[in-house]
Amino acid sequence: MHEFDLIQKYFNWNGLPANVSVGVGDDAAVLEIAADEQLVTSIDTFISGVHFPHDTPAEAIGHKALAVNLSDLAAMGASPQWFTLALTLPEIRQNWLADFSRGLKTLAQESACFLVGGDTTRGALSISIQVMGVVKKGQALTRSGARAGDLIYLTGTLGDAHAGLESILHGFELAAGDKAYCQKRLHRPTPRLQQSELIRPFATACIDLSDGFLQDLGHLLSASRCGAQINTAELPLSKALQTLPQDIAMQFALSGGDDYELLFTIPKNKQPEFEKYIKKGGDGLIKQVGVITHHTDQIIDENKQLLDQAGYSHF
Amino acid sequence: MHEFDLIQKYFNWNGLPANVSVGVGDDAAVLEIAADEQLVTSIDTFISGVHFPHDTPAEAIGHKALAVNLSDLAAMGASPQWFTLALTLPEIRQNWLADFSRGLKTLAQESACFLVGGDTTRGALSISIQVMGVVKKGQALTRSGARAGDLIYLTGTLGDAHAGLESILHGFELAAGDKAYCQKRLHRPTPRLQQSELIRPFATACIDLSDGFLQDLGHLLSASRCGAQINTAELPLSKALQTLPQDIAMQFALSGGDDYELLFTIPKNKQPEFEKYIKKGGDGLIKQVGVITHHTDQIIDENKQLLDQAGYSHF
Numbered sequence: 001m002h003e004f005d006l007i008q009k010y011f012n013w014n015g016l017p018a019n020v021s022v023g024v025g026d027d028a029a030v031l032e033i034a035a036d037e038q039l040v041t042s043i044d045t046f047i048s049g050v051h052f053p054h055d056t057p058a059e060a061i062g063h064k065a066l067a068v069n070l071s072d073l074a075a076m077g078a079s080p081q082w083f084t085l086a087l088t089l090p091e092i093r094q095n096w097l098a099d100f101s102r103g104l105k106t107l108a109q110e111s112a113c114f115l116v117g118g119d120t121t122r123g124a125l126s127i128s129i130q131v132m133g134v135v136k137k138g139q140a141l142t143r144s145g146a147r148a149g150d151l152i153y154l155t156g157t158l159g160d161a162h163a164g165l166e167s168i169l170h171g172f173e174l175a176a177g178d179k180a181y182c183q184k185r186l187h188r189p190t191p192r193l194q195q196s197e198l199i200r201p202f203a204t205a206c207i208d209l210s211d212g213f214l215q216d217l218g219h220l221l222s223a224s225r226c227g228a229q230i231n232t233a234e235l236p237l238s239k240a241l242q243t244l245p246q247d248i249a250m251q252f253a254l255s256g257g258d259d260y261e262l263l264f265t266i267p268k269n270k271q272p273e274f275e276k277y278i279k280k281g282g283d284g285l286i287k288q289v290g291v292i293t294h295h296t297d298q299i300i301d302e303n304k305q306l307l308d309q310a311g312y313s314h315f
Numbered sequence: 316m317h318e319f320d321l322i323q324k325y326f327n328w329n330g331l332p333a334n335v336s337v338g339v340g341d342d343a344a345v346l347e348i349a350a351d352e353q354l355v356t357s358i359d360t361f362i363s364g365v366h367f368p369h370d371t372p373a374e375a376i377g378h379k380a381l382a383v384n385l386s387d388l389a390a391m392g393a394s395p396q397w398f399t400l401a402l403t404l405p406e407i408r409q410n411w412l413a414d415f416s417r418g419l420k421t422l423a424q425e426s427a428c429f430l431v432g433g434d435t436t437r438g439a440l441s442i443s444i445q446v447m448g449v450v451k452k453g454q455a456l457t458r459s460g461a462r463a464g465d466l467i468y469l470t471g472t473l474g475d476a477h478a479g480l481e482s483i484l485h486g487f488e489l490a491a492g493d494k495a496y497c498q499k500r501l502h503r504p505t506p507r508l509q510q511s512e513l514i515r516p517f518a519t520a521c522i523d524l525s526d527g528f529l530q531d532l533g534h535l536l537s538a539s540r541c542g543a544q545i546n547t548a549e550l551p552l553s554k555a556l557q558t559l560p561q562d563i564a565m566q567f568a569l570s571g572g573d574d575y576e577l578l579f580t581i582p583k584n585k586q587p588e589f590e591k592y593i594k595k596g597g598d599g600l601i602k603q604v605g606v607i608t609h610h611t612d613q614i615i616d617e618n619k620q621l622l623d624q625a626g627y628s629h630f
Contacts, residue, residue: 021353022457025538027390027523028357028448030455035350038336041431042343043399043445047438075342084358086401086443116356119443123362128401128434128443130358133343140345142337208342223340 006092006120010101011085016114020082029116031082037134040078044069048125052187053168058096060187061127062103068210069131070111070191071260075208077141077200078133080113080193086128088121111193139200141264146205146224150265152290155195157238158213159249160185162256178240185238189260195286199264202274206264212255214299214307217263224265227295231302236287254307265292321407321435325416326400331429335397344431346397352449355393359384363440367502368483373411375502376442377418383525384446385426385506386575390523392456392515393448395428395508401443403436426508454515456579461520461539465580467605470510472553473528474564475500477571493555500553504575510601514579517589521579527570529614529622532578539580542610546617551602569622580607 012024022030033039046065048054066083073080085104089097108115113131164182166172174182192208199206207220213235221228232250241249266274278286293300299307327339337345348354361380363369381398388395400419404412423430428446479501481487482494489497507523514521522535528550536543547565556564581589593601608615614622 026457027387028355031354033348033354039346039348040343043401044434045401045436047436050438072342086358086360088360119359121360121362123365124439130399130445142341
């Protein structure tokens with residue numbers, strides 16, 4: 001199978017919107033963008049054995065490769081528009097490609113994010129996706145806007161994906177239902193795009209959790225030049241994690257990667273309005289977990305004990 | 316070395332222009348785009364042993380990984396603006412990174428194309444670059460606009476990079492100076508951005524040559540639903556290729572990959588104006604090599620013999 005046939009069969013999807021003038025199949029894509037918007041763009045690589053276990057189902061790989069990129073857009077408060085795909089494959093296995101393509105396409109359609117170009121190559125399995133979104137001028141959420149006194153919030157629960165990964169790689173024991181739940185959280189993370197829209201008018205800073213809660217909080221603090229006090233007893237844990245010994249659950253929650261939840265800050269004086277607003281939005285997933293302090297790069301718990309920020313490192 | 320230190324040291328370059336609101340270091344980049352322009356975007360992956368010999372100098376890899384993407388923008392008539400980099404490395408070797416980063420940065424600065432984000436990962440050496448450019452609304456050059464009677468033009472010379480590759484991989488013999496020239500054409504292709512600007516007001520279709528002259532011409536013909544007659548005796552060959560036996564030189568020119576020249580079509584009635592215009596632009600690199608015909612997907616030579624379009628295939 002020639003690469004052009006491969007692209008035609010698996011990645012030349014119909015239904016491109018009017019803001020795509022040239023999509024898949026030319027030297028580059030040509031895209032329209034409105035005058036009062038800014039383009040928001042992020043790239044992530046996804047490698048077998050590094051970002052996902054070798055035996056991960058292809059459909060989950062397709063889903064997750066796009067999901068982690070959409071999560072970056074959510075962290076910026078941007079609306080997804082388009083993405084490009086660089087796919088490196090050791091060989092052409094049609095079943096694998098059909099499953100991968102389906103996982104990718106389903107999430108792309110759910111998110112109204114359109115594939116507009118790409119590149120296929122032979123080599124060790126690797127997927128790079130560049131996602132592009134838009135945001136109204138000046139409304140992007142960065143990591144650098146948090147100020148001492150701001151309240152720290154979180155979407156969803158922590159550590160589930162890490163428990164799922166441990167169950168696959170090291171036979172970590174979980175009840176059958178919990179195992180399925182945690183592995184689903186690992187393989188099929190939900191990019192928090194809806195929550196991002198709720199948050200955007202209120203938040204001063206935002207980051208998505210990929211390397212672990214403490215490490216990613218550390219990045220936000222570093223960019224904002226401040227510190228944080230975290231109420232570890234209030235960290236949101238799923239029912240699956242609540243069944244684990246407390247020290248293990250806390251370790252997974254604080255340092256486990258692959259959560260793809262949003263961590264963000266809200267000025268104290270906006271708290272009442274924000275909490276009313278998110279309740280109206282019907283979202284029970286958002287919870288306050290701490291407060292921003294003056295102590296640059298320092299993270300302490302409710303007992304003023306220093307928390308170690310070491311998380312996942314690729315090197 | 317942590318990935319964040321790696322990014323800071325080698326890829327957080329100064330001198331971002333005003334149209335970059337958020338660059339390297341946040342979840343995503345935030346970019347400004349003017350109201351009357353369209354965004355043009357392309358992604359290419361570059362793998363050791365596939366796209367370049369394993370012992371290619373790191374500085375050349377950095378240059379070429381960006382050059383092949385800029386060549387796609389040139390083929391669309393777009394001006395480079397920004398790029399993102401997904402870099403996968405087996406290990407951190409500081410000398411290698413310094414050389415790679417220098418090759419990348421030098422071409423980025425020459426092309427006024429700014430690095431605005433990326434991702435670093437551990438794995439087999441692989442580089443994916445997504446490049447973004449802009450073009451005035453409606454002025455992008457696609458592959459699909461050629462019509463029977465249009466004249467086929469080419470920038471530069473054909474087959475040099477392939478001769479360079481053969482000299483590295485299979486000891487193909489070239490005189491010392493020719494060898495250096497051909498390997499330079501392989502390792503350090505010049506994206507034809509200036510020629511692209513000259514061509515844009517006149518061309519009906521354009522493609523860049525990456526897989527080989529005949530194969531890429533085939534893509535243009537396929538998208539434009541027409542055929543071509545090529546004057547093979549007029550194909551531009553460098554002095555290095557002119558010293559080779561004619562059948563080998565012709566094979567390299569017609570089917571060798573990695574040329575990164577522009578192949579484009581001009582309506583016959585615009586020829587006099589176009590030729591005057593490119594002479595004024597001082598560019599002796601542009602030459603007519605054939606004419607578009609009605610015979611869809613068929614490429615013939617000056618003796619009406621069919622030419623075989625097989626070129627490089629990744630799979």
